[in-house]
Amino acid sequence: GAVVSQHPSWVICKSGTSVKIECRSLDFQATTMFWYRQFPKQSLMLMATSNEGSKATYEQGVEKDKFLINHASLTLSTLTVTSAHPEDSSFYICSTVGRGGQETQYFGPGTRLLVL
């Protein structure tokens, strides 16, 4: 499998501020990480695919200038929500594909963002 951590686990911020969320792969080097968003009572929606050393690939409808992704190392990807607004309040979850022949995604614990 894979062990993935996220920080912070929750954050409350004022509208207009920027928030950075970190996603770390703790037990192996991840060339690819994924960022999802989940609104209450809805399923996970893929926002972007984060590739180490290159630009992230964003899903249709996700503003790349608003959701900045940096994957500068094989163990760390960051998502920055710029100029956050109340509608950005959500549960943000990162994942990475595990190793060992079992190509499945393992998820971090998630970061709950509340924008006031």
Place this chain on the structure above:
Amino acid sequence: QKEVEQNSGPLSVPEGAIASLNCTYSDRGSQSFFWYRQYSGKSPELIMFIYSNGDKEDGRFTAQLNKASQYVSLLIRDSQPSDSATYLCAVSRDNAGNMLTFGGGTRLMVKP
């Protein structure tokens, strides 16, 4: 039509019974299929994955895949109250676990 469809539930079963969760998908090019469990306020955790038609068993869980019918299911035997959660079906176009598309999830309630 949604790409991955699940009955939202709640599906209520008594303790010890078999819970049957169903999922249909629209993309015939889908290669790999996953079941995740998500407790309220938590992130998803992998239960099982299946690539080939037929059944795959792991403990109390059995995944069933029928690519011709574009249907995948999860059976939970001897259901326990701790199994109460939302079960997410996810499909991928490759065998590398990338680009998952999730269904809306089925909420399962196991009553003591």
